[in-house]
Amino acid sequence: MPLERLRGFRDIYPEDMEIRDRVLDTVKSTARSFGFSEIDIPSVEPLDLYRAKSGEELLGQTFNFRDRSGREVTLLPEATPSVVRMLTARKDLPKPVRWFCLPKIWRYEEPQSGRLREHVQFNADIFGSESEAADAEIIGLACTILDRLGLQGHYEIRMNDRLLMDEILNNIGVDSPREVFSAIDRFHKVTEAEFLKTLGDLGLDEKTSSVVMRIASTKADPKDAMDHLNRISTISDEAKNRLKRLLAISDLVSKYTSSRVVVDLSIVRGLSYYTGLVFEAFDIRGELRAILGGGRYDSLASVIGEQQIPAVGFGMGDVVLELLMKRAGTWVPVRSEKSYYICTIDRSLLDWALTLAAHLRSRGIKTIVDLGDRNISNQLKMASSSGSRYAIIIGQKEVSTGKLTLKDLVKGDQTTVTRDQLPGYNPE
């Protein structure tokens, strides 16, 4: 029986790979245009790197094992701890540091729409700035990437602040706001009854639970968020300051994109290390999982590398992005206009064909040389199915006259040209 690949893993064939490559090129060139530099991180790390930093839920989803030396290691479940380790190992770098990376990430979860066990994740971070301009730049980069992928109008940014949530929850009598975060994180994935039951299990009384539910339901334009909250509970000065900060960030983000930005108090993010701003991007129709997510994590460098370095960043997986692009009609191939398939009447002309191919290829023109296993009519069939735009036919006559028979595989017409007259060929 043929061997199958593992569940939740992908074989990616050329049809999709070509589009993926173009998408990733756009992602990378956009990050570079913002002054972000690319790094690469190991795919295997000590399991300790995630213990007590990323949260219990994540640890339970790792592909972890003991290596041949007996050490507990894991496939990368997320990029941020490795990136922070790299940062703290280089004290010479002038800050702020802007980095991005595109690692593969593994989670042992049940595969479903938008979620696989292996995916590629784009990560971008700014280290060494506490300003709201840094937060806005991170969200602005995320939006600019989506916009350049043709997704403008297809998504919205939902933002919140964990310190704001601490203040609000404390203010209504919740002693351990962080325990309530994981319930709020699942607010849109469960029924109201389930949500209230979870809060009850955490020791909240009915009245407080019902206020928490109103809070988690709050979604508003950043300039209206304060009014919305005022109607639910009184707001402390510190909470007001955090709301003003969110407003300042969203004002700056409007310089990067015309996409919609809202304050959504159900956004708290699963990872335990976030310390301020948190945000996610969602498809505007609300049908998919989050497209990307991130926030501010000012304490992680002190845990991993014993240094105080403020940080803000986001991660975006390729699985939901592909789904969204397919729905938006932007996941489409581009046919290469300059591509040749060289056929030879007999194998002794292969030398001649290879010399011509080398000329074309050195100019970046895709050129396939038939390997001489079949007759000319089958070569021309192969030329068509290869997706090439033109076939070049070489026989003894062509070699002796220096003229080539050129067949346009899209239009079907056939002409005779010199090498310098080949479409797309620029002789120096």
Place this chain on the structure above:
Amino acid sequence: MPLERLRGFRDIYPEDMEIRDRVLDTVKSTARSFGFSEIDIPSVEPLDLYRAKSGEELLGQTFNFRDRSGREVTLLPEATPSVVRMLTARKDLPKPVRWFCLPKIWRYEEPQSGRLREHVQFNADIFGSESEAADAEIIGLACTILDRLGLQGHYEIRMNDRLLMDEILNNIGVDSPREVFSAIDRFHKVTEAEFLKTLGDLGLDEKTSSVVMRIASTKADPKDAMDHLNRISTISDEAKNRLKRLLAISDLVSKYTSSRVVVDLSIVRGLSYYTGLVFEAFDIRGELRAILGGGRYDSLASVIGEQQIPAVGFGMGDVVLELLMKRAGTWVPVRSEKSYYICTIDRSLLDWALTLAAHLRSRGIKTIVDLGDRNISNQLKMASSSGSRYAIIIGQKEVSTGKLTLKDLVKGDQTTVTRDQLPGYNPE
């Protein structure tokens, strides 16, 4: 104590990553110009995919483990079996199929110069052609990649044929040539005495062992290889045919590159699935491990997917390639000529700076906006250390007159320009 990364794994910082990216772009664009299409394969596969296909040595070097379902899996120790699995799953594809991929590969070996536990491997294969033109195209692609990376003259191709070796060894009385292959594979890594002892342990008598050593020492221009062999032993007709095939391949390869190609009878390759041509590229000074290696494997598709599909391909790791490029002086950064760092006299001008940045970035120009955490002289210091070519200084005067203060960070001179006069900026 700060957490360290695992032995044999790399943190790759922007200085190197920028060069790597350019190198990988060259590798990919060269493969595409030959008509090869990119695919991607899983990083984790069932361990069974490698059992009895790749050879015992490789199995002992895998990062293998049981996943949470108890299944024996492994990080990818090589790409070929996964690629063949993908191929046999798609019977609709017209052949020959030309594919490449760039996966990460893991081997639990002792790290040393040119060898790490994680590396990126470029793989290219042609499926569905038995012709020597296909073999030549694979070697030709390998050489063209090295040539485009500026390595012409720095390497040579050493080729051999496993069927030729079967014939030669049978002819001198060796019953199980394949057992002798693993000794020959290590010929240049051990002393003559160690080599002879290994052959003795395999049951070869002294005279036969000494002939095997002369065979393994044979390295010749393809057109002289027959004469060389004639001096060591008589050659069967089948061996002559295999030698003629190598000569035909090397003749075709000369159409792709002017690099040196030799027949080297010590090249047999470690993996057990090769069925004909085998080849490796070595630095001309012989100081490094093989740069790349490959060959023909016509039986693997029948083992993995129960189909008869002839195949030829090669793999090239990034570790030795980087070493070779560093020695050849071609592992060098390219300073971006078009890059700006925008400084603002006060933070209220950030909006204005971001609007300008969006314009520049949308034209692919790298533009960093200072995040407003420091005064103007510190912003200019940061601009210099960021590697940007120009600083743009924005104050109230600039905003009211529409003129920008532009400082050339390389030459040091300062001018006043309109936005449309910025170097590299093409207004539409």
